[in-house]
Amino acid sequence: MGSLTQAFVDDLTYPIARRDNSVADNYHGVLVPDPYRWLEDPDSDETKEFVEKQVELTDSMLKKCDVREKLGDKLTKLYDFPKYEVPFIAGDKYFYFYNSGLQPQKVLFVQDTPDGKAEILLDPNTFSDDGTVALSVCTISEDAKYLAYGISSSGSDWVTIKVMRIEDKDALPDTVSWVKFSDVSWTLDSKGFFYSRYPAPIPFLMSPISIQLSQPINPTPLAEWMSIIWMREQRQMPIYTMNCIIISWVQINVKISCAGKI
Structure with a gap:
């Protein structure tokens, strides 16, 4: 040097x-x-x-x-060596992330038993040709029926959440845009999930992914009045709104939704 x-x-x-x-x-x-x-x-x-x-x-x-x-x-x-992340269990299935060495992004695998055959459930490397669309959020429902995952473009904080049915890897029509600084928390019956998002800017009533790929926008004025939303049966129901960063989760032992702010 x-x-x-x-x-x-x-x-x-x-x-x-x-x-x-x-x-x-x-x-x-x-x-x-x-x-x-x-x-x-x-x-x-x-x-x-x-x-x-x-x-x-x-x-x-x-x-x-x-x-x-x-x-x-x-x-x-x-850096060129296989990398495994700690496996986790949801429902009756086992999940883990794996990178073969120099893959731009880690791949999510699923298998029925610890010794069973592993299958690719979600490969973020297929989201874009140049690897600029990344996996930012990944949450599996308690019964392992559904996967909610968020994608972002070019390192942006803006996330679009999509839903997959794990059994057949079928993409469901549910799509949530303008999510930022949020995780996804499934209800215990897997009929919906909680997340936090911001209102869509009036000039751009489209998904943030399409905006990022076409023209830049100023993210600063958009990050106001964050809301906790309950997504259920393709309906988005606002629960709580504050002008700060708020997060939500489902408390397993008491079966209620909780909220906190940062």
């Missing part, structure tokens, strides 16, 4: 972040400056230009490191 260290000795032209002293919040009569709030808008031309200049600077430095390729090859070889 000596060459990279020497490269940092050279003069750097770091992109300048404009300081906007006109922006401030009033908290109980106290003004708190927020001079770089303009950077919170990822879709503005100024923010895009600032990010592009940062990327250019980073690339220019990394290109000067003559051991970068060797280091990458070494790390790839060290």
Whole structure:
């Protein structure tokens, strides 16, 4: 890494972040400056230009490191081995995640007995050709009849939840969009599940996945007024709404739904 260290000795032209002293919040009569709030808008031309200049600077430095390729090859070889996650049980079935070595994403397997034949239940590597659509949420119902899983695009926090019938791996029509910072908690009778989501923005009444693949949007103003929703028989029933991050779960021993906020 000596060459990279020497490269940092050279003069750097770091992109300048404009300081906007006109922006401030009033908290109980106290003004708190927020001079770089303009950077919170990822879709503005100024923010895009600032990010592009940062990327250019980073690339220019990394290109000067003559051991970068060797280091990458070494790390790839060290990481190339089969990886199993801890198995778990739902209903009368056994589940586990497995990565053969260098797969972009781990694959969910299912089998009937500990020594039984394992089958692929869900392979996130098939979600997209370039591997940018990832599995972000994965929850199996108590009786192992259904799998609710969330997918996100290009590292986004926005998640679209889909449902699969495990017995025949059939995708059900249930789809939930505009989910963020949420898990899925099935009811004990497997007739529905709880999750948290935000209201869809008015200009974009479509799934977040399709938006992410077509045009960028500003996620900042959307992350307000989160709701806990009960999904049952393709109906979405709001239960609780707050302007903060809230989570929900089903308490097994008392069979009620609980909610908490962060």
